[in-house]
Amino acid sequence: MKWLPWLRPDDQEANLERELSFHIEERVADMVRSGVREEDARRRVRLEFGAAEQVKDECREVRPAHWAETSLQDIRYAWRNLRRNPGFAAVAMATLALGIGATTAVFSAVNPILFQPLPYPHAGRLVMVQELGRNGSPRRPTFATFLGLAVNSHSFDAMAVIKPWRPTMVGSAQPERFEGQQVSAGYFRTLGVLPSMGRDFQAPDDQFHGPNVVVLSDRLWRRRFAGDSTIIGKQVRLDDYLFTVIGIMPSSFENVLAPSAELWAPLQYNPSLPTEGREWGHHLRMVGRLRSDVSANQARNELTGILHSLAQTYAKGYECCGGVPNGTAVDRLQDEITRGVKPALLAILGAVVLVLLIVCVNVTNLLVARSARRRSEFALRAALGAGRTRLIRQTLAESLLLTAIGGVLGMAVGELGVRALLALSPFGLPRADAIRVDSSVYAFGLGITSLVGFVVGLVPALQASHSDPHDALRQSSRTTTGGHQVTRRMLVVTEVALALVLLVGAGLLLRSIENLFAIDPGFDSTHLLTMQVQESGRRFNDDSVRARFFTQALEEVRKVPGVTAAAFTSQLPLSGDFAVYNMQLESHRNDNSEGLLQYAVSPAYFDTMKIPLKGGRMLDEGDRAGAPTAVLISESFARRKFPNQTPIGQRVRVGAGVGHADRSWATIVGVVGDVKQTSLTISASDAFYTTMTQWDWVDHAQSLVVRTRGDAAALTPAIRNAIWSVDKDQPIIRIATMDALLARSQAERHFALTLFEVFGIVALILAAVGIYGVLSGSVAERMPEIGVRTALGASRRDILVLILRQGMTLTGIGVVIGLGGAVTASQVIISMLYGVSRFDPVTYFGVIALLAGVSGIACWMPAWRAAKVDPSITLRAG
Amino acid sequence: MASPKCDLPQGTLDLLILKTVALGPVHGYAIAQRLQQISCDVVQVPGGSLYPALHRLENRRLLVAEWRQTETGRDAKFYRLTRRGRAHLEAGSASWQRLSETVGLILGMAEEGAQ
Numbered sequence: 002m003k004w005l006p007w008l009r010p011d012d013q014e015a016n017l018e019r020e021l022s023f024h025i026e027e028r029v030a031d032m033v034r035s036g037v038r039e040e041d042a043r044r045r046v047r048l049e050f051g052a053a054e055q056v057k058d059e060c061r062e063v064r065p066a067h068w069a070e071t072s073l074q075d076i077r078y079a080w081r082n083l084r085r086n087p088g089f090a091a092v093a094m095a096t097l098a099l100g101i102g103a104t105t106a107v108f109s110a111v112n113p114i115l116f117q118p119l120p121y122p123h124a125g126r127l128v129m130v131q132e133l134g135r136n137g138s139p140r141r142p143t144f145a146t147f148l149g150l151a152v153n154s155h156s157f158d159a160m161a162v163i164k165p166w167r168p169t170m171v172g173s174a175q176p177e178r179f180e181g182q183q184v185s186a187g188y189f190r191t192l193g194v195l196p197s198m199g200r201d202f203q204a205p206d207d208q209f210h211g212p213n214v215v216v217l218s219d220r221l222w223r224r225r226f227a228g229d230s231t232i233i234g235k236q237v238r239l240d241d242y243l244f245t246v247i248g249i250m251p252s253s254f255e256n257v258l259a260p261s262a263e264l265w266a267p268l269q270y271n272p273s274l275p276t277e278g279r280e281w282g283h284h285l286r287m288v289g290r291l292r293s294d295v296s297a298n299q300a301r302n303e304l305t306g307i308l309h310s311l312a313q314t315y316a317k318g319y320e321c322c323g324g325v326p327n328g329t330a331v332d333r334l335q336d337e338i339t340r341g342v343k344p345a346l347l348a349i350l351g352a353v354v355l356v357l358l359i360v361c362v363n364v365t366n367l368l369v370a371r372s373a374r375r376r377s378e379f380a381l382r383a384a385l386g387a388g389r390t391r392l393i394r395q396t397l398a399e400s401l402l403l404t405a406i407g408g409v410l411g412m413a414v415g416e417l418g419v420r421a422l423l424a425l426s427p428f429g430l431p432r433a434d435a436i437r438v439d440s441s442v443y444a445f446g447l448g449i450t451s452l453v454g455f456v457v458g459l460v461p462a463l464q465a466s467h468s469d470p471h472d473a474l475r476q477s478s479r480t481t482t483g484g485h486q487v488t489r490r491m492l493v494v495t496e497v498a499l500a501l502v503l504l505v506g507a508g509l510l511l512r513s514i515e516n517l518f519a520i521d522p523g524f525d526s527t528h529l530l531t532m533q534v535q536e537s538g539r540r541f542n543d544d545s546v547r548a549r550f551f552t553q554a555l556e557e558v559r560k561v562p563g564v565t566a567a568a569f570t571s572q573l574p575l576s577g578d579f580a581v582y583n584m585q586l587e588s589h590r591n592d593n594s595e596g597l598l599q600y601a602v603s604p605a606y607f608d609t610m611k612i613p614l615k616g617g618r619m620l621d622e623g624d625r626a627g628a629p630t631a632v633l634i635s636e637s638f639a640r641r642k643f644p645n646q647t648p649i650g651q652r653v654r655v656g657a658g659v660g661h662a663d664r665s666w667a668t669i670v671g672v673v674g675d676v677k678q679t680s681l682t683i684s685a686s687d688a689f690y691t692t693m694t695q696w697d698w699v700d701h702a703q704s705l706v707v708r709t710r711g712d713a714a715a716l717t718p719a720i721r722n723a724i725w726s727v728d729k730d731q732p733i734i735r736i737a738t739m740d741a742l743l744a745r746s747q748a749e750r751h752f753a754l755t756l757f758e759v760f761g762i763v764a765l766i767l768a769a770v771g772i773y774g775v776l777s778g779s780v781a782e783r784m785p786e787i788g789v790r791t792a793l794g795a796s797r798r799d800i801l802v803l804i805l806r807q808g809m810t811l812t813g814i815g816v817v818i819g820l821g822g823a824v825t826a827s828q829v830i831i832s833m834l835y836g837v838s839r840f841d842p843v844t845y846f847g848v849i850a851l852l853a854g855v856s857g858i859a860c861w862m863p864a865w866r867a868a869k870v871d872p873s874i875t876l877r878a879g
Numbered sequence: 880m881a882s883p884k885c886d887l888p889q890g891t892l893d894l895l896i897l898k899t900v901a902l903g904p905v906h907g908y909a910i911a912q913r914l915q916q917i918s919c920d921v922v923q924v925p926g927g928s929l930y931p932a933l934h935r936l937e938n939r940r941l942l943v944a945e946w947r948q949t950e951t952g953r954d955a956k957f958y959r960l961t962r963r964g965r966a967h968l969e970a971g972s973a974s975w976q977r978l979s980e981t982v983g984l985i986l987g988m989a990e991e992g993a994q
Binding site for chain 1: 906907927954955
């Protein structure tokens with residue numbers, strides 16, 4: 002401790018020692034002079050003077066103690082104590098590290114998503130604007146809506162619309178497709194982040210048929226262009242077109258609306274809003290920066306008013322595409338992008354807090370048990386004059402030291418935990434890049450650690466200071482020990498109750514997931530490989546070239562050994578994408594059915610997916626461009642619209658024909674089974690299918706579905722090569738088996754379930770350890786009593802039952818309390834439950850049985866030990 | 880050993896120490912000896928309470944201490960009264976005087992009253 006001289010004033014200590022020994026020596030000398038033998042003199046002086054150490058202590062105590070000095074003493078004392086009990090210390094520290102680590106890891110994941118503002122200036126003013134459809138449900142705004150609102154609204158500093166853009170850069174060995182966005186000119190200004198090099202988009206960039214310009218992310222610029230500082234003004238080739246690089250975004254820019262986007266180009270939609278154009282498609286997302294003096298509510302009222310007048314001005318446009326809007330929704334951007342994961346994250350946060358509580362209870366339990374064993378030490382120190390505050394401080398120092406070490410280990414656990422969380426995290430977790438162990442996480446860890454230190458130290462400290470020295474020293478242990486036992490039992494009951502709450506949560510989620518995976522998606526998901534193929538390049542502007550490419554690609558894929566069927570679809574079920582269009586029914590002339598899922602497919606799609614035909618015929622090769630348009634509709638749509646008649650042969654208008662009396666009719670030729678498109682839980686099953694060649698618009702990206710004989714994923718390289726044998730420049734992305742997509746569509750629930758299971762098991766183990774510890778302690782203390790019982794004729798079985806009953810009573814009380822807690826806490830996860838009530842009796846009974854079983858095992862060992870007691874030994878010892 | 884011993888009332892030890900030290904710089908052992916001699920063995924101060932008391936008085940700056948050699952050539956810690964200590968001693972003695980007179984008076988009266 003030389004490096005901290007002020008912490009230990011060695012001079013003062015040495016002087017104290019000298020002063021006291023001077024006194025003793027003088028006294029001895031005096032006595033010897035008066036004729037006492039020296040050793041007698043020494044003995045008498047010792048008696049007279051009292052214990053030198055204690056005198057020193059008292060002198061130290063009257064000294065105006067430096068806080069650091071006494072704290073250091075306390076910590077040294079605590080350290081010695083922990084070293085003396087390595088087993089106890091290790092168990093306690095590991096438990097604490099687990100609890101603190103898990104909490105810190107979860108916090109670091111939840112913090113940027115739910116609590117920190119988005120990484121933009123005045124992020125609270127950023128909102129997302131949506132149109133409300135006729136039935137009041139939100140839908141994506143059209144460019145027409147955006148234009149009308151942007152021109153007329155006064156509530157915003159800036160507004161912008163965006164849509165995904167996936168350009169391909171060809172030339173190197175494999176074509177690379179980038180994730181990007183097409184944005185209106187004000188996008189970066191709306192977010193409040195400007196390029197670090199070059200310039201932002203300006204209005205002239207975003208004109209119809211405007212220049213091809215692109216802004217790159219810092220990451221793409223460094224990766225693909227080696228951070229070339231002269232890149233501004235240079236041209237890059239994307240999708241066979243030359244784009245001029247005009248700006249580089251700063252490396253700190255986080256694009257929360259599309260985290261994987263690496264380049265941006267202007268939207269360049271047509272402001273004259275042609276009725277059949279993409280300007281009326283509901284495929285944009287609109288963000289706005291509210292003026293500082295305008296609330297979201299005020300903005301919504303203003304926008305709704307504007308939208309109503311727009312609907313009158315552009316009646317035809319709205320009529321053809323999705324119908325008249327019912328209003329607008331203006332929501333905080335942060336709420337909007339975290340909506341999907343918020344319930345899962347909050348539930349996980351709740352779960353980890355429960356785990357932390359259980360950890361605290363468990364460590365408190367250990368500390369109480371230990372201070373029970375150290376009772377005579379405390380009593381002695383109290384009798385020797387150690388002040389009560391000093392005793393409390395020393396006990397607290399010990400628990401704080403324990404927690405501090407646990408906390409340091411916990412931060413290491415937390416680092417690993419964050420990595421595990423990210424690996425487990427659901428696909429598309431917003432702001433996943435912002436999840437890291439940073440200073441705020443360290444601060445949180447520190448806060449949690451000190452809090453836990455006080456919490457776990459308080460009970461044992463108070464107990465230590467309360468113990469009456471007389472009682473304790475006399476070792477008339479039963480009454481005071483009883484006090485410790487009561488505390489420990491209460492702690493165990495708490496643990497059981499908390500574990501039950503967690504386990505019920507895990508059980509309910511498990512049941513929900515089971516229910517979800519029991520849902521029939523409407524097709525056979527096994528042995529099905531999916532991928533997205535995009536045609537890229539100017540040559541595909543010719544429809545026949547495009548059709549030939551896809552047809553040839555299918556032929557090549559079908560030749561791959563192991564492939565039994567293959568087809569293309571414009572929208573892949575459960576991929577996260579979908580397209581919604583209207584249909585005009587001749588039989589319901591004035592009713593344009595809104596919001597049907599639309600698919601443009603190759604004829605073999607239904608056979609490949611094994612979507613059953615319910616009536617009429619499938620699409621076939623005859624349904625090609627030029628032939629009358631053939632339409633398949635989904636079963637539930639057929640049942641709803643044609644309840645008492647066959648839909649086959651009914652005439653409808655789809656696509657660009659909707660609302661145009663001069664366009665020819667299409668015919669419903671068949672009915673197929675319903676398919677889950679957006680999610681297993683959402684039963685939006687109104688859908689229609691046409692062949693790709695009979696659909697009015699071009700989908701540049703098509704999803705390939707391939708049914709295989711064996712393992713679907715294993716065929717990936719062969720299938721990819723088959724497509725590239727037709728044209729090597731076509732990027733292939735999003736390769737996944739359908740089973741994986743199915744699982745991914747439930748990723749949030751799965752994520753929550755996995756963590757609940759882990760936490761539940763930890764809670765179960767800790768509770769079992771707690772029960773075991775308490776019972777072992779109790780058995781050890783009751784040995785004499787058990788001996789008497791045995792001597793008086795109690796059988797082994799009686800003793801076994803006696804101890805088991807004691808343990809199971811604790812479990813029982815814990816279960817009853819926990820049930821109350823579980824019923825309340827299950828509200829938190831209610832939005833994640835599916836097909837199961839939060840009072841689901843199966844779950845509750847299952848969890849209770851599990852807890853009873855585990856605690857039974859935990860009780861068994863101490864009970865067995867008690868049953869084997871030899872009365873003659875214990876009684877003699879007692 | 881035959882003489883009866885008294886427990887010192889709270890706070891009195893401080894006063895006795897201050898008075899002893901007021902006679903001149905003195906070390907702890909000498910204080911104990913002197914108290915014992917002067918009081919004819921009535922007051923016995925065990926080291927266990929003397930030294931904490933000395934340190935307390937030193938901390939309150941009523942005493943200062945320095946290391947010096949004794950007549951026998953040994954190093955000892957000598958205590959000396961400070962100005963504050965003298966003032967404290969005077970105030971303390973005065974109030975003790977008053978208290979003891981009053982107590983004596985009352986005790987004496989009680990005796991007469993009983994007759």
